[in-house]
Amino acid sequence: MRKYIYMDNAATTKVRKEVLDEMLPYFSDNYGNPSSIYELGSTSRVAVEKAREQVAKVLNAEKNEIFFTAGGSESDNWAIKGVALRNKEKGNHIITSKIEHHAVLHTCQYLEKHGFEVTYLDVDEYGLIDLEELKAAITDNTILITIMYANNEIGTIQPIEEIGKIAKENNIIFHTDAVQAIGSIKIDVKAMNIDLLSLSAHKIYGPKGVGALYIKKGLRLDNLIEGGAQERNRRAGTENVQGIVGLGKAIELAYENLDEKNEKIIYLRDRLMNKIEENLDYIRLNGHRTKRLPGNVNYSFEFIEGESILLSLDMEGIAASSGSACTSGSLDPSHVLLAIGLPHGIAHGSLRLSLGIYNTEEEVDYVVGKLVEIVDRLRNMSPLFNERKTGVK
Amino acid sequence: MMYSEKVMEHFKNPRNVGELEDASGVGQVGNAKCGDIMKMFLKIEDGIIEDVKFQTFGCGSAIASSSIATELIKGKTVDEAMSLTNRAVVEALDGLPPVKVHCSVLAEQAIKAALLDYSKKSGIKIEGLDDFDFEEDDHHGELENY
Numbered sequence: 358m359r360k361y362i363y364m365d366n367a368a369t370t371k372v373r374k375e376v377l378d379e380m381l382p383y384f385s386d387n388y389g390n391p392s393s394i395y396e397l398g399s400t401s402r403v404a405v406e407k408a409r410e411q412v413a414k415v416l417n418a419e420k421n422e423i424f425f426t427a428g429g430s431e432s433d434n435w436a437i438k439g440v441a442l443r444n445k446e447k448g449n450h451i452i453t454s455k456i457e458h459h460a461v462l463h464t465c466q467y468l469e470k471h472g473f474e475v476t477y478l479d480v481d482e483y484g485l486i487d488l489e490e491l492k493a494a495i496t497d498n499t500i501l502i503t504i505m506y507a508n509n510e511i512g513t514i515q516p517i518e519e520i521g522k523i524a525k526e527n528n529i530i531f532h533t534d535a536v537q538a539i540g541s542i543k544i545d546v547k548a549m550n551i552d553l554l555s556l557s558a559h560k561i562y563g564p565k566g567v568g569a570l571y572i573k574k575g576l577r578l579d580n581l582i583e584g585g586a587q588e589r590n591r592r593a594g595t596e597n598v599q600g601i602v603g604l605g606k607a608i609e610l611a612y613e614n615l616d617e618k619n620e621k622i623i624y625l626r627d628r629l630m631n632k633i634e635e636n637l638d639y640i641r642l643n644g645h646r647t648k649r650l651p652g653n654v655n656y657s658f659e660f661i662e663g664e665s666i667l668l669s670l671d672m673e674g675i676a677a678s679s680g681s682a683c684t685s686g687s688l689d690p691s692h693v694l695l696a697i698g699l700p701h702g703i704a705h706g707s708l709r710l711s712l713g714i715y716n717t718e719e720e721v722d723y724v725v726g727k728l729v730e731i732v733d734r735l736r737n738m739s740p741l742f743n744e745r746k747t748g749v750k
Numbered sequence: 751m752m753y754s755e756k757v758m759e760h761f762k763n764p765r766n767v768g769e770l771e772d773a774s775g776v777g778q779v780g781n782a783k784c785g786d787i788m789k790m791f792l793k794i795e796d797g798i799i800e801d802v803k804f805q806t807f808g809c810g811s812a813i814a815s816s817s818i819a820t821e822l823i824k825g826k827t828v829d830e831a832m833s834l835t836n837r838a839v840v841e842a843l844d845g846l847p848p849v850k851v852h853c854s855v856l857a858e859q860a861i862k863a864a865l866l867d868y869s870k871k872s873g874i875k876i877e878g879l880d881d882f883d884f885e886e887d888d889h890h891g892e893l894e895n896y
Contacts, residue, residue, distance in 0.1 A: 662785050664809035668753075668761060681809070682785050690785070702782030738767050738813065740778060740789040740805035 362720045365676045366560075366652055366713030367509055367537060372603065373562040379606040380564065383599035391596050392587065401598045408605025412569050415612045416554065417545040424570045424588045425601050429536040431581065432555030432570040433460040433503075435592070436532045439578030440501045440553070441468050444530075448498035454478045454486050455696040456513075457505050460555075461534055462692070465503075474498070483645035484513030484697050492523055501530050506538035506554075510680055510693040510709060511644030512653025514542065521550030530576065536560055536568075540611035541619065541651050552576055556608075558600065562714070563607030567600030618714060622651040625712050625721050629654050632725040637732055639745075643694060643707060652712035655680075657694070657703045660742035661735040666708050669731040675724055680707040702741075753810060754844035760814035765821050768803040775871065777863025780856050786812045788860040790820075792831075794868055799823050799831055804860070811843075811850040818842045819857035828868075831861055832878055 363371070372380075383404060389397030391405050405425070413420045426432045441451065453465055455477045465475045476494045478486045486504060502524050507514045517533060524531035532553035535544060540561035546554060553576070557568035572578065572591075584593025633640065639659040658666065663679030670677050680691030682705060689695070690704035699707075710724065736742040753761070770791035778789040786808035793801035802824050804816040819839050823831040836854035840846050846854060862879065869876045 660807060662808050662812075665761070665813060668758075668810040672758075672762060700782075701785070705782070705785040738764065738805060739807040740787055741782065741807050743769065743805055 360674050360723075362675045362716075362724060364710040364712060364716065364720075364724060365678050366716075367512075367650075367709065367711035368678055369559045369565065370562045370713055371715065372564055373607065373610060375610060376563055376603050376606045380599045380603040383602050387598075391598060392585070401596070404602050405596050405598060408601045411605035411609045412556075412571075415544070415608055416571055417547050418571050419574060421589070422546075422571055422574055424572060424592050425596060425604070426568045426570055426592060427566055427597070428559070428568040429458075429534065429555050429557035430460040432557070432568050433458070433532075433534050434464050435570055435581040436553040436555060436572075436578070437461065437464045437501065437503055438468065439581060440530050440532065441473055442579040443577055444500040445473075448496075448500040449473045450476070450496055450498040451501045451503065452476045452478065452491065452494050452499060453503045454480060454505070454515075456480050456484055456508055456511075456693045457503070458509055458534055458536070461503055461505065478504075480513075480696050482698050483648070484508055484511050484643075484693070485645065485648065486515060486520075488516065488519055488523065491520065495523075495527050495529065499527070499529050501532060503532040503534070506533045506535040506544070507542065507650050508644070508693060509537045510691055511655045511697065512537075512650035512711075513644045514538070514648045514650065517551070518549045524552070525550045537650060539608070541615075541622075543612075543615065546571055546573070553578075558604035558607050561607045561611045564600050564603040567597050567604050569604065619651045622712050622714070622716075625716055625718060626652060626654055628718065629710060629712070629721045629725065632722070633728065636725065636729045641699075641703065643697065643699070654710040654712070655707060657699060657707045658732050658736075659703060659706060660739045660745065661732065662705050663690075663707050665735055666706070666728075666731060669735070670724075670727065673727045673731075675727060678709045678711075680709070681705045752847050753814075754846075756818075756842070756844040757811055757814040757846065760817040760843070761810045764813055764817035766803050766817065766824070767805070769805060770801060770803050773803075773864075775864040775866070775868025777860050777865070777867050779859045779863050780808070782807065785809065786853065786856055788812065788816050788856050790816075790860040790864040792861075792864045792868060794828060794872075797828050799826050799828065808853065808856075809850070811846050811853040812856065814843055815839050815846070815853040815857040816860065819861060823861060828865065828876060832865060832876060834858060834861060 389401045391402040412423045530552045534555045536557045539556040552573045554571040559565040641657045643655040663681030680694045682690045694704035773791040774794040775792045780787040789805045791803045802820045806816045836858040839854035
């Protein structure tokens with residue numbers, strides 16, 4: 358079989374064998390509905406509650422503060438719409454950032470159409486928000502601060518603890534989309550004053566279509582999904598038992614030997630970054646050099662366009678991703694790259710390589726070798742590079 | 751894969767990449783903001799496109815569109831090159847995804863821009879160029895001054 362190198366772990370991950378093994382019985386033998394009172398039902402219920410405990414444990418949360426959802430997007434929607442609707446008598450102002458995931462941004466835009474006001478905080482060239490700007494944005498009407506833990510495209514990690522402190526001092530609810538941070542960063546919702554936290558299973562070697570929302574005890578928010586009495590009347594729908602079991606196992610494994618695992622991934626990341634920087638000119642690292650997710654590498658390569666880099670990598674059996682417009686079908690490149698100040702032309706030439714637990718040093722070296730060839734080839738085809746080279750416009 | 755085999759083949763092995771030192775006409779369309787720039791170099795003798803080269807900044811379909819466009823006009827007359835449409839480029843590529851059709855428009859326009867340059871430099875009038883609107887593809891077809 359042809360060599361296949363997967364370096365798009367920020368997009369999704371492979372389900373781990375150990376996770377799949379835990380899930381399998383709940384597709385067939387243990388198919389009971391957790392709401393049923395007979396034995397088959399209670400087997401499922403026990404499994405769901407075990408997973409709830411597994412998720413709570415890694416967040417330093419209580420078991421009854423964890424609510425299962427259909428994934429990160431639902432968790433974000435629930436947290437933001439739920440808080441907004443519940444608190445609309447108190448205020449109508451929400452603070453977020455310009456580099457949030459679309460699950461947050463589009464939800465905020467939806468609320469704007471329904472009378473809410475949203476402040477989208479700028480970020481600096483590394484993708485960090487300014488805490489003073491956050492403080493200055495707070496008004497008597499502010500009911501929610503929602504800032505992502507770590508960015509999916511450029512890997513920048515926000516000062517979550519400080520944001521939590523500011524939110525608490527001002528008595529404002531704080532939600533964080535931690536979909537990318539989960540499994541890579543130790544999170545303590547209590548110490549960090551996090552009121553709501555979104556997470557997803559498929560980024561941490563679990564199944565797609567399942568996630569959770571942490572809701573701090575006592576915090577009230579409107580329901581997003583109405584129906585049956587599941588999840589203590591707060592999230593209706595028969596539980597995705599096998600998915601929830603997978604999430605529980607995946608999150609437990611993600612936090613086993615976390616330091617050791619991160620050490621290995623950071624070593625690979627730094628090797629990848631160093632080699633790219635040693636071998637290629639006219640490049641720009643996107644994101645922060647140290648306040649960065651262990652597996653995230655994101656560069657812009659001047660004079661060339663991201664989709665053609667991706668296609669070329671794909672022909673070599675390498676899976677990666679880009680913030681170029683051409684990969685999304687829209688005319689504008691990634692909102693994150695524009696927010697950190699990249700001109701359109703440079704943003705079109707971005708490439709994200711995201712590393713995971715299955716990547717190896719050999720793969721990193723292979724990818725750099727191919728990438729250098731590809732960038733050279735595309736640059737030699739580019740009128741922009743040729744103008745730059747000759748100085749003739 | 752969203753692209754036809756033909757597109758991938760031209761992306762992988764683009765024909766006529768480069769520049770012509772002694773070009774009779776050079777045309778560049780598109781801009782970096784949109785993510786595509788195409789530059790065409792034509793060597794024209796006795797009304798025949800003797801040689802053609804291109805340089806492209808852009809996605810896979812932009813590179814494939816320029817490549818196949820050069821093949822379609824090489825050895826042809828100026829009039830034949832003038833009559834190359836973006837539709838012909840799309841057909842020659844066995845289709846392009848709808849969001850990528852503008853790449854074929856750019857290829858057509860890059861050739862016309864090069865022919866216009868040739869016409870200006872040589873003083874040879876080319877039928878149909880006077881009223882050619884390089885901005886018909888509002889966002890993507892901007893003619894840049896060369």
